[in-house]
Amino acid sequence: MRILNQSIRMLVIAGCSAWLGCSAPLSEASILIGGTRVVYDEDQTEVTLKLVNEGDEPALIQSWIDAGDLHDIPSNAETPFIITPPIMRLGPSRSQSLRIVHTGEGLPQDRESVFWLNVLEVPPKPAADANQLQLAVRSRIKLFYRPAHLKGLAEVAPAALTWRLTRIDGLPAVQAHNPTPFNVSLTEIRVTAGGNTAHFGEGGMVGPGATLAFPFKDGSVASGETPATVHYRSLDDIGAPVDSEAPLQTRAD
Incomplete structure (x- = not known):
């Protein structure tokens, strides 16, 4: 997808600049994820995860779920979940929740299944005269799918x-x-x-x-x-x- 490709390109530029000894200041991540993991109980119709932009600039955010492959891109990641909105623009000091819905596809009923939720933050394009090195920041947290009748706690x-x-x-x-x-x-x-x-x-x-x-x-x-x-x-x-x-x-x- 175009957003992801642009993000990878920025990461490559950032890495090359750092290797060359670039002294430009780095732009920092501004998106706060409202949790370090998500637990999806089978009897839930959906779960939500809050995102907050604590920065001074708007941010473009892309979210997707993968089955554990760090290199999966959104178009290739195949999991039994739908996440909305998959792409959003979040203004400064604003918040919005991601909705995660299980599609109903079969998953093991005798144990938990684990997936990964990805949140990719793409910062706004800097001014033409800005001496700033930008990074697209990708965060990954675990998503546990928990069947309803597991033994124990x-x-x-x-x-x-x-x-x-x-x-x-x-x-x-x-x-x-x-x-x-x-x-x-x-x-x-x-x-x-x-x-x-x-x-x-x-x-x-x-x-x-x-x-x-x-x-x-x-x-x-x-x-x-x-x-x-x-x-x-x-x-x-x-x-x-x-x-x-x-x-x-x-x-x-």
């Missing part, structure tokens, strides 16, 4: 994770298993044993019934002789942090 899913010691390419790591039908998004993981602590570089999302391994970032503390505990932080339905802990099974494969 999403808020207790993080506490249900089980952890054990494993190896990745011969190096120690911890592995989380999610026995629930809900997705669990982890932002922080650390292991303590005998007064020592090991951290992990990045979090990740453990899908329903899935297992995900996390390599140690700064050494191993789990020897099998000293009891080890995993302390981890996840995000709830509104993006608030939830702290949990669980014993680490220290028998590595």
Whole structure:
């Protein structure tokens, strides 16, 4: 689509200018998204997400939903959702809500499905004499589709994770298993044993019934002789942090 192509072109120009040492000031993102994730319960007819323009200039916004491919463009993204308006002009200090509607196409009923909501902000064209480097800013947040009759509760899913010691390419790591039908998004993981602590570089999302391994970032503390505990932080339905802990099974494969 034309808007997306223009945005990509601006991003390329911005990257080239930065590489060349351009000293022009950068235009900053001005669109605030009213949430860090969207939960679509099956019995809802639609969900809304508020966008606010906190800048001093109008912005052109393009929104679409993809199934997880970062490189999907709106014309190629195929998901069972309709988002309106797909394109809008939002004036300064104004707000407008996006409407998200499930088309009714079949999705698994025994677990959550996850998609991604994209919001692309295209800033207005600068004045001809303006020495300003512009960037089109793309934000992506998770969209969870939650069937009506799943077993258990999403808020207790993080506490249900089980952890054990494993190896990745011969190096120690911890592995989380999610026995629930809900997705669990982890932002922080650390292991303590005998007064020592090991951290992990990045979090990740453990899908329903899935297992995900996390390599140690700064050494191993789990020897099998000293009891080890995993302390981890996840995000709830509104993006608030939830702290949990669980014993680490220290028998590595």
